[in-house]
Amino acid sequence: MxxxxxxxxxxRLFGRYLRDQGLPVTQQRAAVAEVVxxxxxxxxxxxxxxxxxxxxxxxxxxxxxxxLDLLVRSRLVEEHDFGEGFxxxxxxxxxxxxxxHLICLExxxxxxxxxxxxxxxxxRVRRExxxxxxxxxxxxxGLCAECDAAGVQLPNEGLTCPIETV
Amino acid sequence: MxxxxxxxxxxRLFGRYLRDQGLPVTQQRAAVAEVVxxxxxxxxxxxxxxxxxxxxxxxxxxxxxxxLDLLVRSRLVEEHDFGEGFxxxxxxxxxxxxxxHLICLExxxxxxxxxxxxxxxxxRVRRExxxxxxxxxxxxxGLCAECDAAGVQLPNEGLTCPIETV
DNA sequence: CTCAGTGCAAACCGTTTGCAGAACG
DNA sequence: CGTTCTGCAAACGGTTTGCACTGAG
Numbered sequence: 001m002x003x004x005x006x007x008x009x010x011x012r013l014f015g016r017y018l019r020d021q022g023l024p025v026t027q028q029r030a031a032v033a034e035v036v037x038x039x040x041x042x043x044x045x046x047x048x049x050x051x052x053x054x055x056x057x058x059x060x061x062x063x064x065x066x067x068l069d070l071l072v073r074s075r076l077v078e079e080h081d082f083g084e085g086f087x088x089x090x091x092x093x094x095x096x097x098x099x100x101h102l103i104c105l106e107x108x109x110x111x112x113x114x115x116x117x118x119x120x121x122x123x124r125v126r127r128e129x130x131x132x133x134x135x136x137x138x139x140x141x142g143l144c145a146e147c148d149a150a151g152v153q154l155p156n157e158g159l160t161c162p163i164e165t166v
Numbered sequence: 167m168x169x170x171x172x173x174x175x176x177x178r179l180f181g182r183y184l185r186d187q188g189l190p191v192t193q194q195r196a197a198v199a200e201v202v203x204x205x206x207x208x209x210x211x212x213x214x215x216x217x218x219x220x221x222x223x224x225x226x227x228x229x230x231x232x233x234l235d236l237l238v239r240s241r242l243v244e245e246h247d248f249g250e251g252f253x254x255x256x257x258x259x260x261x262x263x264x265x266x267h268l269i270c271l272e273x274x275x276x277x278x279x280x281x282x283x284x285x286x287x288x289x290r291v292r293r294e295x296x297x298x299x300x301x302x303x304x305x306x307x308g309l310c311a312e313c314d315a316a317g318v319q320l321p322n323e324g325l326t327c328p329i330e331t332v
Numbered sequence: 333c334t335c336a337g338t339g340c341a342a343a344c345c346g347t348t349t350g351c352a353g354a355a356c357g
Numbered sequence: 358c359g360t361t362c363t364g365c366a367a368a369c370g371g372t373t374t375g376c377a378c379t380g381a382g
Contacts, residue, residue, distance in 0.1 A: 024356055026362065045346080060364045065347065083247060085372095086346055102297045111295060117283040122306060129277060130311030131268045134320060138304045140288060145296030154300060190381075192337065211371080226339045231372065251347095252371055 010037045010076070010093045017074040031057045032067040036077055040095065042088040042110050082110070082139065100137075104144035106152045111144065174203045176242070176259045183240040197223045198233040202243055206261065208254040208276050248276070248305065266303075270310035272318045277310065 014033045015025045035051045036043065043051075045064055052059050068089055071077035080088045082103055095112070102111040115138060122133040143152055180199045181191045201217045202209065209217075211230055218225050234255055237243035246254045248269055261278070268277040281304060288299040309318055 024361070026356075028363070058364095061346095062348075062365080063363055066362085081247060081249060102291060102295065104297075105300060111297065113291060113295065115287050117287050118304075121281050121283050121304075125268060125279060125306060129268065129279065130314065131270075131277065131306070132309040132314045133306045134271060134308040136304070136306045138284075138287075138302070140291060140297070140299045140302045142300040143298040148296065148298045190336070192381085194338070224339095227371095228340080228373075229338055232337085 008034060008037045010091070013093075014071065014074060014076055017076070018070070023070070028057075028059050028063050029067050029070070031055070031059060032064055033071065036068075036071060036089060037091050037093065040090075042080060042082075042090045044086055044088050046086075048089075084108075101139045102144070103139055103141050104147055105141050105154060106143055106147040109144050109146075174200060176203045176257070179259075180237065180240060180242055183242070184236070189236070194223075194225050194229050195233050195236070197221070197225060198230055199237065202234075202237060202255060203257050203259065206256075208246060208248075208256045210252055210254050212252075214255075250274075267305045268310070269305055269307050270313055271307050271320060272309055272313040275310050275312075 011030060011033045014029070014037075018025050018029065031052060032048065035048050035055075039051075041047075045061060045068070048064055049059075049061060052064075068077065068079075071089070071091075072079050076093065077089050077091050080090060080101070082088060082101070096114055099112040099114050100118070102113060103109075104111075118136060118138060122136065125131050125133060143154070177196060177199045180195070180203075184191050184195065197218060198214065201214050201221075205217075207213075211227060211234070214230055215225075215227060218230075234243065234245075237255070237257075238245050242259065243255050243257050246256060246267070248254060248267070262280055265278040265280050266284070268279060269275075270277075284302060284304060288302065291297050291299060309320070
């Protein structure tokens with residue numbers, strides 16, 4: 001088995017978190033953290049399992065889920081559900097901690113962008129409804145530049161537009 | 167069994183859609199549509215099953231799911247996933263067809279609001295990234311006015327704030 | 333009669349959990 | 358050495374599907 005890697009200093013943050021919580025820093029936890037922190041993609045659990053196997057680590061899915069639970073709790077990793085039927089995970093380091101997602105309906109690519117406008121939305125919501133924002137999620141689904149340039153047309157079944165005419 | 171209801175004229179839109187698609191308007195489909203259109207809430211499939219039972223309809227879950235699939239396809243109903251582990255459904259009639267959601271983390275209440283700001287976000291995204299927006303989703307999670315007034319505090323486990331200090 | 337729709341129950345699939353054995357501190 | 362973690366496999370729960378039966382035209 002591979003020795004504990006120090007390639008990613010961010011893993012040490014996770015180690016610190018675990019120590020603070022009185023939890024052991026096991027090789028499996030370090031390996032999962034390494035995979036998550038060494039990618040800027042939005043990884044599924046299957047992605048991680050595959051990557052771990054390629055690295056020669058033999059780690060069960062249950063352990064990956066359990067470690068992700070810790071990573072999410074530590075606030076170092078964010079959980080996303082893009083409506084694919086499973087979750088994706090993204091670390092919150094070395095990139096804007098608050099960003100939104102553009103998801104291509106054709107190729108599934110995920111882009112990130114920041115939206116300062118949301119701050120005014122949140123303060124308006126607080127003012128108008130007395131609602132106290134804690135966390136938000138803005139996802140825009142559509143066609144990425146490449147798929148659009150390739151002339152992809154999205155199917156548009158259903159009523160032509162009866163709602164607007166009701 | 168109850169005769170086909172005409173209480174909600176919107177159901178006729180669904181009937182029109184089904185006819186256009188060459189699909190029969192069955193009593194079950196009408197019953198499910200009636201339940202969905204007669205509520206302005208965000209219903210789960212269990213909610214609908216319960217409501218149908220109370221109305222004396224005996225309709226299997228599978229039929230509810232199959233009918234919801236048709237309703238969503240017809241664009242008369244929208245599917246939501248607020249991260250509860252199951253989906254919720256909301257009809258798109260008699261309310262702003264484009265609205266966003268405020269979800270209370272304490273009591274689960276869902277409020278709706280409109281955000282004109284999102285239009286400029288979408289056009290910016292198109293301009294800057296060449297991404298063509300089709301559909302979006304903005305959800306703000308937090309505390310509704312009532313829960314906030316009641317002094318509810320949300321737990322804040324995890325690292326104090328190491329990310330901002332990295 | 334024919335054919336799609338329905339209801340039941342089983343299958344599905346991502347995720348969670350129970351438990352015996354291994355590893356950590 | 359006790360406690361926690363891990364891996365396996367079984368359980369879970371919302372959703373989907375296969376299939377025999379029903380009902381509408």
